[in-house]
Amino acid sequence: MKFSINWLKDYVDITLSSQELADVVSLHSLEVEGVEIKGDDTYIDVALLPNRFPDAANYVGFAREISAVTGGTFKAGSFFKEDKKAFAHSDFSLKVENEEDCARYSGLMMSDIEVKDSPVWLRGRLEAHGLRSINTIVDATNYVMLELGQPLHAFDYEKLEGGIVVRRALEGERMTTLDNREVELTSEDVVIADHKQILAIAGVKGGRAAEITKETTTILLEAANFDSDRVVRTTRRIGFTTDASQRFKYGIDPNMTEVALRRVADLIQKLGGGKIGSFVDAYPKKILPKVLAFSAKEYEKLVGEPLLLKEARAIFRRLQWGIKKATKDILWVEVPTWRRDVERFEDVVEEVVRLHGYDTLESKTLSRVSLHAKRDDHPQYVKNIKERMVGFGFDEIYSYSFIPHAWNEVCDENTLVQLENPVSAEYYYLRPTLIFPLFRALESNVKFFSDIKMFEVGNVFSREKNNEDIVERTKLAGMLTREKGGDHLFYECKGTLNELFHTLGVDQVEYRAHEEVWCGVLIQSRSADIYVSGVRVGCLGVVSPRWLERFDVVHDVVAFELDLNTLLPLTEAERRFVAFSKYPEVVRDISFVVGQEVRISEIEKIIGETSSGILVAIDLFDMFEGERLGEGKKSLSFHLTFQSDQKTLTSEEVAAEFLKIITALQEQCNIEIR
Amino acid sequence: MTLQEIEQLVFAEIIRVTTAKELEEVQHTYLGRKGHLTAILRGLSTLSLEEKRTIGEQANALRVRIETALKEQFGKLEGKGEEKFFDITFPGKKVVTGHLNPLTLILREIEDIFISFGFSVVEGPEVETEFNNFDALNIPANHPAREMWDTFWLKPENQKLLLRTHTSPVQIRYMMTHEPPFRIIVPGTTYRYEATDARHEMQFTQVEGLVVGKDVTLANFKAVIEAFFIRLFAQKVEIRLRPGYFPFVEPGVEVDATCPRCKKKGCELCKFSGWLELGGAGMVHPNVFDAVKYNPKEVQGFAFGIGAERFAMIKYGIPDIRLFRSGDLRFIRQF
Known part of the structure; x- marks a missing residue:
């Protein structure tokens, strides 16, 4: 509210300049938002918050406040004198x-x-x-x-x-x-x-x-x-x-x-x-002034600085509050009814400390040492994940939690959380997945960059069907695109996620067939659901061209999302040492041609089941398809690493193992050795 | 050749050569199987005991000196001569790392400072109940104080769920499940139903703090917030408390700090006042303790709140708050 200083002077003596007045009012009373000169008058703009509006959003009330703060004589006391001559x-x-x-x-x-x-x-x-x-x-x-x-x-x-x-x-x-x-x-x-x-x-x-x-x-x-x-x-x-x-x-x-x-x-x-x-x-229920006990000791206990009772008295006088009773340690103050905001001891403390001045309050370090301070598990784990993702070359974005009204065409509206008062149709529902807002970021960034790897950690919101409860979960999602990305983009992303899982101490990661969740955003046949220790934690896949058309994106895009609430309990914070063998490794390479539709997981499973424990690593290092191989065929090359923790393996032992493996693959997958 | 002749010639030859190959030839000439010094060393066995000792000493000393000189010269000639030109000014191979959003950077810094002060970092949900967000914080329904927070309400209305307008509700949750004394900070996403512009956002990030104990005072708060600003801005800033109003604290204060950019002299950032308004705080209101079933006579504490984006904008010179959630990589890749 803007007050004219000339008019205020009718009710209180002001000797300070308007800027000085503004400063002293801000420091001890109410926030002054500005001082404006208009003709031969100056207006002081004061922020009146709900607690002081009743008493100070008027000239006499604010003048009274100025008097308390500056000590200037208050001249409107006569307004409040009870007229002995009754009406x-x-x-x-x-x-x-x-x-x-x-x-x-x-x-x-x-x-x-x-x-x-x-x-x-x-x-x-x-x-x-x-x-x-x-x-x-x-x-x-x-x-x-x-x-x-x-x-x-x-x-x-x-x-x-x-x-x-x-x-x-x-x-x-x-x-x-x-x-x-x-x-x-x-x-x-x-x-x-x-x-x-x-x-x-x-x-x-x-x-x-x-x-x-x-x-x-x-x-x-x-x-x-x-x-x-x-x-x-x-x-x-x-x-x-x-x-x-x-x-x-x-x-x-x-x-x-x-x-x-x-x-x-x-x-x-x-x-x-x-x-x-x-x-x-x-006036059936007459409101009487409240009487509150003010103890200097209690004041010191709350504020942390000592105060003499006589200092408090002087302040109450400036406020024009009466003292009903006084003992050595306590003043019983009578709070005028115009101060509806003062109801209890703490409110009185505020009056005293602000007029005494916050500037004289000396800082005092907290006395106790806290031995338990740490990040809670969830924020710590998110911190680690973010650091890893950045190490993998991903940039971190934040997006809004809101998605446009139009998305109800692709999602079941009953599962979306709606706002009573959305800001606009663009920010209408709460996002059920981070992928939707990531598209928006993709759309604007492809104008400037052709190689993009972005991630976000944030909360998503949804409703169970036929259930009123809102489900809030924390997700990690990412989107990658590159000119001529092709299938490589998928495998690159998969590799990144595997490395991420590894650093989180997660074993047993499986990629299974994708069950559609996001309304056809991912191409079913080029997507996978990710399972950790048998629990579904998310999915990864190639984004369908239909979706890319909506966002005017031409290159291949891969997206993934993991549910961090599900994943956290499955992680291991610390590593344990595993003894390594002191005997040498033997690496044998195997290359063969096999049908295109035979999955790598199948081959690795057969190799793993056939080997007798001396096979310690299987590493696919090359794959190609081509006319030379014939229709429907692909060529695979693996490094097979053999090692015993008991002794040095002989070449016969390795050869025997190798033969067992080849035989098994020939029988079960019809491979042709190259 | 005598020792003296060898000595006269070998060092000059070593310095004269310009390629490693030539130097190898010098080495071979003097120290090779048929080298001049080698011949002398071999011939020592034919000499008398006296001569063996003297000449032997001299010859070996010379050998060591020649080997040292050769080693040095080899070092200088490494890669010279017939080898390809090596341009050290050619750009290094680009290593691609990603970038954390500056919002994350500032939050991390703020959290680390408070952790060093003995605070734990706690989080909570963004969808909240009216009770946790308002009533428990001494902001009853139909109270004009409610309009200090423009709220996003969720459908259906009767559920009384909203997007939290501050992270204070997490403090309520924490107090309902923990006993004092404790020190916590609560960073998190908050929402205000507000028009967005360069300085205002509808979705932003607050960090609120709460310290509760038997004898936690306002003077303690002043010490904590002072130390925090000095650490964050890495310079000696002054702080100033002045009266403020938040229903969940009493006394309530606004916290200002001297402008770190102009060091109180006055600049555009601080609107030439020398001070920046950086947060709100106060002593926890007894009604809040009642709501979480603490006995207000046995505990007291302070609470404070700051805006993370604001600090990032001050520290990193970011001009527009909307950049944080823009997803614009031209912005993010700078950090």
Whole structure:
């Protein structure tokens, strides 16, 4: 909220320059967002958060705050003096149907009123706050609202029929606001009415019914306290807010109504005369100031710096809080009702420490040594994985968790998690896989790079069918593309994943036939599901051209995704030493031609089963197909490594083993040795 | 040839040669099977005891000197002569490594600093309940404080699930399952229903911290955050606390630090004020302790929150927050 410094000076002495004021307010009170010079005045823009809005989002309240912070004399104390001369009470009928809707309703009558145009100084101040000048009466009510934060309303008393009732609207009841808006209300909305019609929407806006005109001579001034929640709901329902409703939203001190009425009556008399008449008040539960115990010892325990009780006393004086009782160690402070945010000891501590100054607080190192600090397992493991992926040449990206609405064409919408309030159709659902956002990254990066290897670790979200629960999982996904990548890209990626599994201490990795999960993103025959220790952890495959067309990508693309929540329990954090043989290895190569459809896993299985334990490694080092070999045939070459941990193998032993293997392959796979 | 003659000739010849091959020939001439010095050494057996000793000594000493000179000269001539031209300025073979996203780099650095302070790193889910994200943190429904966080709510509405607006809910989860004292930081992805621009994102990363114990004070917080900034920016920065408001802490503070770029002199980054607003913090509100069933009379603690992207932008000079989730390799490959 922007405050005029000239206007503030009506309520507090300010000797600092506007920048000095801004600095000292920021350091001890509220955040100042800016200082702006406008003509011969300067405006200080203060951020008012929900806790201080009720007391400080008005001139007198902020002036009081400035006085507490700078020590400048506060000049509006007279506003709050309880007038010994009580108002005359009347038999004017006032009924509040539900005290939960309206904690207090105060009304003050004034007669012999002259409704005029407001003087320049008043118009200027209102206009600076976006309020249009109407006439002296309405302007005075708006002026005092800005001064004290209490919304006020004035009715033409002669136009009132019977008394005032604060009630719920009838379902469908209508009224026209002062600015000619037609509003239809419900039984959830609170209204001010007389015995004939609605006069105002409580806490929001007055109606035309008892409007002040140039002919008005007697008025009823209203200052009331309406339930915040109800006012907010009404403004949402009718579709607009007002200066009054904004103030009710944050809550107002009910004791302010009487203060505001006295002030506005005084102001109206100064502007154009008038006689103060009777006063009506419905205030069933009077709010009294809270008394809280402040102990310097407890303060030191929380803040970590010592404080003398007399220092605290001086601060409470600056705040204009009374001391009800004092002992050697404790002050019982009386917190004024305008400070609705101060409810307990910790709130008092904040008042004391901020006015004492955070700058004098000396840092104190934490005393205990913590012997248990570490990364939790999951973040540690993700850290290791990322480092490995980068070592393998992959770049790490982050993408948004949202995917476009259009993806519901390819996914079962029942499994997608939807937002109540998406930002746009582009960011509509939560991503069920990292692959979808990776496509977006691919699309933009292929414009600049032809060789791309990207990965992401992030969370994905989905719903089980017929189940309300949302499932959130952490995935590692990657995408590779290269000009003329071809099948090599798949095997390169597979090799990378194998190496990754190896470094994670994972054994028993199997690649099985792919069961379609991502709506046909991967080509079934060129994809694999990855199993670790018999558990499915993810998949890897070549992306179908149909998908690449969507993203305008021409080269081959391979993608993979692993579920890290499944994989983590299967990993081994540490390695154990395995004794190696002190006897030499013998390597024999074998090359043969076999049918194209015979899988490498099949051949390796046969070799492994046939060998008698002295075969320690099988390494496929060459494969080719070609016309020379004939239709449907491929040539494979393996290094077979033999070694015993008991003795040096003889060439006869190796030869015998080798022959066994060849025989088995010939029998089972029909190989032809080359 | 006599020893003196050998001595006069051999060293000059060694220096004169320009190729390894020529040097080999010199070696062969003097120290080879039929070399001049070899002949003398062989002939020692025919000499008298006296002569054997003197000449033997001299000859061996000379042999050692010749071998040393040859070794040195060989070293200099290595690769010269008939060998191909070797261009040391030719580019080295490109080794391809990938790049961690600068967001990961800054998170790692932040985590490592706090681990060295005795903090554990803890994580939690991004989809959260209204209770953990708001109610337990002293932010009740229908309270105007709620509007300080623009929230993404999930369907169906009655489930009251949302995308967490801060990582504070993980602190609630942690306190529900652990006893104090402890020190934790919680890095993680958070969401705000907000228009994105160069400085604002709808999906970003926070690191929040929580220290709870019997006698943890605000003065302790000041020490921790001061030490953190000094380590992160690798220079002596000053910090400043001033009043702030967050419903889950009381007192609540905003934390500023002197601008590391201009060292408080004033620059574009700090809008010429010399200070940067870098986080929020405060003493944990007793209502929060109530929500997690700690006895507020027996424990106290501080909590703080900082934005990871902001720190990366300051440290690495990144101008636009949207770059972190852009997936743009022109950006990522720089780090």
